[in-house]
Amino acid sequence: MDSIKQIPGGVCAPKGFKANGVHCGLAKSLEKKDIALIYSDVPCNCAATYTTNKVKAAPLAVTKEHLANGKAQAIICNSGNANACNADGYKVATRMTFLAASHLGLSQDDVLVASTGVIGQPLNIHPIDACMESLVGGLNTNGSDLACQAIMTTDTMKKEISVAFDIGGVECKMGAIAKGSGMIHPNMGTMLGFITTDAAISTDMLNMALKMVVKDTFNMVSVDGDTSTNDMAILMANGLANNPPIDGQSPDFDRFIKVLTYVCIYLARVMARDGEGATKLLECSVTGAVTEDTARVLAKAVITSSLFKAAMFGADANWGRVLCAMGYSGAEFDPLKVEVRFASQDDGIIVCHDGVGVPFSEEKAKKILSEEEIEIHIKLNQGSGEAVAWGCDLTYDYVKINGDYRS
Amino acid sequence: MDSIKQIPGGVCAPKGFKANGVHCGLAKSLEKKDIALIYSDVPCNCAATYTTNKVKAAPLAVTKEHLANGKAQAIICNSGNANACNADGYKVATRMTFLAASHLGLSQDDVLVASTGVIGQPLNIHPIDACMESLVGGLNTNGSDLACQAIMTTDTMKKEISVAFDIGGVECKMGAIAKGSGMIHPNMGTMLGFITTDAAISTDMLNMALKMVVKDTFNMVSVDGDTSTNDMAILMANGLANNPPIDGQSPDFDRFIKVLTYVCIYLARVMARDGEGATKLLECSVTGAVTEDTARVLAKAVITSSLFKAAMFGADANWGRVLCAMGYSGAEFDPLKVEVRFASQDDGIIVCHDGVGVPFSEEKAKKILSEEEIEIHIKLNQGSGEAVAWGCDLTYDYVKINGDYRS
Numbered sequence: 001m002d003s004i005k006q007i008p009g010g011v012c013a014p015k016g017f018k019a020n021g022v023h024c025g026l027a028k029s030l031e032k033k034d035i036a037l038i039y040s041d042v043p044c045n046c047a048a049t050y051t052t053n054k055v056k057a058a059p060l061a062v063t064k065e066h067l068a069n070g071k072a073q074a075i076i077c078n079s080g081n082a083n084a085c086n087a088d089g090y091k092v093a094t095r096m097t098f099l100a101a102s103h104l105g106l107s108q109d110d111v112l113v114a115s116t117g118v119i120g121q122p123l124n125i126h127p128i129d130a131c132m133e134s135l136v137g138g139l140n141t142n143g144s145d146l147a148c149q150a151i152m153t154t155d156t157m158k159k160e161i162s163v164a165f166d167i168g169g170v171e172c173k174m175g176a177i178a179k180g181s182g183m184i185h186p187n188m189g190t191m192l193g194f195i196t197t198d199a200a201i202s203t204d205m206l207n208m209a210l211k212m213v214v215k216d217t218f219n220m221v222s223v224d225g226d227t228s229t230n231d232m233a234i235l236m237a238n239g240l241a242n243n244p245p246i247d248g249q250s251p252d253f254d255r256f257i258k259v260l261t262y263v264c265i266y267l268a269r270v271m272a273r274d275g276e277g278a279t280k281l282l283e284c285s286v287t288g289a290v291t292e293d294t295a296r297v298l299a300k301a302v303i304t305s306s307l308f309k310a311a312m313f314g315a316d317a318n319w320g321r322v323l324c325a326m327g328y329s330g331a332e333f334d335p336l337k338v339e340v341r342f343a344s345q346d347d348g349i350i351v352c353h354d355g356v357g358v359p360f361s362e363e364k365a366k367k368i369l370s371e372e373e374i375e376i377h378i379k380l381n382q383g384s385g386e387a388v389a390w391g392c393d394l395t396y397d398y399v400k401i402n403g404d405y406r407s
Numbered sequence: 408m409d410s411i412k413q414i415p416g417g418v419c420a421p422k423g424f425k426a427n428g429v430h431c432g433l434a435k436s437l438e439k440k441d442i443a444l445i446y447s448d449v450p451c452n453c454a455a456t457y458t459t460n461k462v463k464a465a466p467l468a469v470t471k472e473h474l475a476n477g478k479a480q481a482i483i484c485n486s487g488n489a490n491a492c493n494a495d496g497y498k499v500a501t502r503m504t505f506l507a508a509s510h511l512g513l514s515q516d517d518v519l520v521a522s523t524g525v526i527g528q529p530l531n532i533h534p535i536d537a538c539m540e541s542l543v544g545g546l547n548t549n550g551s552d553l554a555c556q557a558i559m560t561t562d563t564m565k566k567e568i569s570v571a572f573d574i575g576g577v578e579c580k581m582g583a584i585a586k587g588s589g590m591i592h593p594n595m596g597t598m599l600g601f602i603t604t605d606a607a608i609s610t611d612m613l614n615m616a617l618k619m620v621v622k623d624t625f626n627m628v629s630v631d632g633d634t635s636t637n638d639m640a641i642l643m644a645n646g647l648a649n650n651p652p653i654d655g656q657s658p659d660f661d662r663f664i665k666v667l668t669y670v671c672i673y674l675a676r677v678m679a680r681d682g683e684g685a686t687k688l689l690e691c692s693v694t695g696a697v698t699e700d701t702a703r704v705l706a707k708a709v710i711t712s713s714l715f716k717a718a719m720f721g722a723d724a725n726w727g728r729v730l731c732a733m734g735y736s737g738a739e740f741d742p743l744k745v746e747v748r749f750a751s752q753d754d755g756i757i758v759c760h761d762g763v764g765v766p767f768s769e770e771k772a773k774k775i776l777s778e779e780e781i782e783i784h785i786k787l788n789q790g791s792g793e794a795v796a797w798g799c800d801l802t803y804d805y806v807k808i809n810g811d812y813r814s
Contacts, residue, residue, distance in 0.1 A: 052735070053731065053734035053735045054733070054734040054735070054736075054740070054742060055730045055731060055733065055734030055742045055762075056734075082727070084727065084730075084731075085727060085730055085742075085759070085762055085763050085764060086763055086764065087761075087763045118725070118727060119725075119726075119727020119728070119730065119731060120726060120727040120730070120759065120763070120764040121764060122764070227731075227734075227735035228731065229727075229730070229731050229734060306713065306805075306809070307809055310805070310806050310808075310809030310810045311809060311810065313806060313810045314809070314810025316810065318525075318526075319526075319527060320489070320491065320492060320525060320526020320527040320636075321526070323462045323491075323492055323526065323527070323636070324460065324462060324526060324634075324635065324636050326461070326462065327460035327461040327462030327463075327634075327636060328459070328460045328461070328634035329461075333461070335461060335462045335492075352492070352527065355462075355492055356492050356493055356494045356527070357492060357493065357527040357528065357529075394806055394809075395806055396803045396806050396807070398713075398717070398806070399717050399720060399801055399802055399803050399805070399806060400803070401717075402713070402714055402717030402718060402721070402801075403717045403718065403720045403721025403723065
């Protein structure tokens with residue numbers, strides 16, 4: 001996609017967006033920023049997707065209400081506490097939007113709210129209240145990095161991207177920050193993903209775009225099979241690029257979808273690569289499926305299998321676990337037509353053909369599987385459905401991180 | 408169940424059963440027995456359940472064919488090789504039954520066959536052929552232990568039990584051996600479970616009994632969420648106890664169900680406790696669900712969650728992960744009515760009430776969660792459906808074992 005150009009700036013790359021992140025006291029370390037604010041100079045059309053987990057964190061309910069009119073102008077988000085399963089969760093989340101709104105001079109329902117961290121511990125509003133002046137006062141057009149740091153929990157890599165593109169001859173920009181490392185198996189929204197753009201596009205088309213793109217990007221990532229209570233992706237468009245507005249199906253809309261896909265795939269891959277304890281990114285592509293849904297289910301089953309993930313950690317070409325995972329996924333396919341190929345950027349090796357093993361060089365396989373990015377190519381030879389899923393290996397560090405997350 | 412008495416003998420405890428296990432050469436270590444034989448002096452009525460994995464190992468197809476008439480007299484089973492995804496798998500599995508049948512003087516279709524081990528590596532029939540004389544020659548009524556050892560792979564604990572019980576005033580016996588440690592998330596059959604009894608019971612009632620009991624025992628175990636290609640449970644009844652035959656619904660049948668449940672729960676618990684790398688047995692009971700199925704799905708979601716399993720390894724009372732797992736399970740329940748209680752044999756502590764956290768002593772929780780058997784009691788307060796599931800913690804050793812299983 002040579003006409004999508006990566007640029008610096010993150011969520012502040014598009015015109016009219018500012019951001020900030022500070023330490024308010026929810027995180028133990030004074031070094032760790034724990035509250036973020038993203039703000040647009042003008043009201044934005046806005047779309048969001050939310051976790052499908054039946055247990056939903058309070059901020060999701062508040063954000064959904066505030067988005068009923070499809071408009072928003074700011075997002076406030078804390079890390080260190082999920083504000084889920086708390087008796088006063090809704091009240092506290094609402095209060096967060098009130099505090100941000102009054103400091104920003106906005107209507108309360110133009111502020112969206114998100115949280116990430118431990119479930120079931122009351123979220124103390126006081127440190128948030130106390131930091132509001134410095135959080136709002138420090139908003140600036142170089143603040144994406146600070147906001148990005150502030151929403152991280154066990155993340156070890158920053159998830160930030162921004163791009164420039166063209167709609168109807170007018171340059172537009174899109175930026176995004178995301179967080180996500182554990183409890184990641186989005187099933188509709190994502191962990192947290194905040195995407196800004198200065199493109200002019202209607203709320204309806206934003207909603208359609210986000211829904212379409214999330215399905216094949218964030219929802220195809222799994223770190224541990226656990227779908228969080230707090231997953232949410234928000235897409236804000238303030239229109240300041242002054243492109244011909246996108247308000248229906250059109251080549252411009254297709255173009256917007258391509259850009260959004262590019263941004264979300266980037267974030268999906270970094271999230272998978274930064275899976276808790278991960279040493280490797282796994283990219284599983286399934287082709288030749290009877291339907292696209294079949295391909296999705298199969299690709300996701302493979303990168304979700306604990307046994308397969310552990311084998312990848314050990315650089316063990318145990319392809320039987322690929323077939324095993326496909327077999328219990330519930331998807332329809334003919335095991336006797338399956339081809340499995342392991343590949344790295346430089347090299348590849350077929351390990352299974354027509355559903356049975358083929359002789360291969362263990363040494364070569366070991367070399368391929370020792371790379372940091374491993375591709376698993378599965379050909380089903382039954383149709384034209386295809387999908388890609390991203391995951392990571394299962395390591396000692398995943399156990400370590402999650403054996404004692406709260407302390 | 409004081410009228411079910413544990414006795415020694417394993418699968419040879421019931422009258423007329425013999426067993427043996429030897430090293431034929433499939434396992435690398437000469438110490439490791441790798442082929443087992445179970446034999447009844449007389450033909451048995453016989454029932455079996457099989458994996459629901461779409462990729463099924465060849466021995467399952469052969470066993471299913473040989474069981475078409477509901478009769479069998481012997482089971483041959485190797486470890487070290489799953490005989491799955493091999494071009495000649497069916498031929499080799501059939502050959503195994505032929506070899507056993509000819510040495511035992513049986514019809515080939517009275518011999519059942521099972522395999523467990525690595526997927527996708529051709530199974531060499533020659534070492535099996537070569538050991539047949541010693542395997543058959545060594546059959547004896549103390550051989551259950553040898554057979555039990557021979558079907559183990561990464562298992563570290565023997566899974567063997569035998570009991571005496573009473574049907575219509577006549578003493579009957581039931582014995583069983585099982586294997587299962589990794590790739591365990593049975594969804595109909597089990598890993599491998601071989602159950603013998605000298606009770607007289609028709610094939611139809613055996614089938615019904617096995618189907619009913621497996622649902623609430625083996626199928627409620629999960630070590631890693633991976634349903635194997637080789638799962639199989641076989642139940643053989645040779646009738647030598649001479650009890651009034653069970654051939655329909657009756658108090659005797661109910662009694663038989665109770666005994667079979669007792670035996671299978673014992674094996675289910677040992678399998679979970681001996682999950683690859685496990686240091687703890689987790690028993691999750693859900694009560695008050697709208698339906699039994701709801702309770703099953705919820706209990707299983709909790710003990711399958713990687714995040715929750717890692718928390719249990721770390722003795723971290725992170726109950727939010729319990730609610731999170733319940734929430735994404737797809738089961739219907741009201742999050743605001745949920746109570747969660749962690750307990751050991753001696754003590755218990757409520758950590759969540761009406762869906763929100765309650766203050767609790769972290770110290771006491773740590774003590775409870777440091778025990779080797781941890782109970783998670785979930786009350787839904789919505790109905791009378793209940794279920795129990797068994798699992799284990801997720802540890803460094805699980806990763807170690809599965810990072811390099813084939814070498």
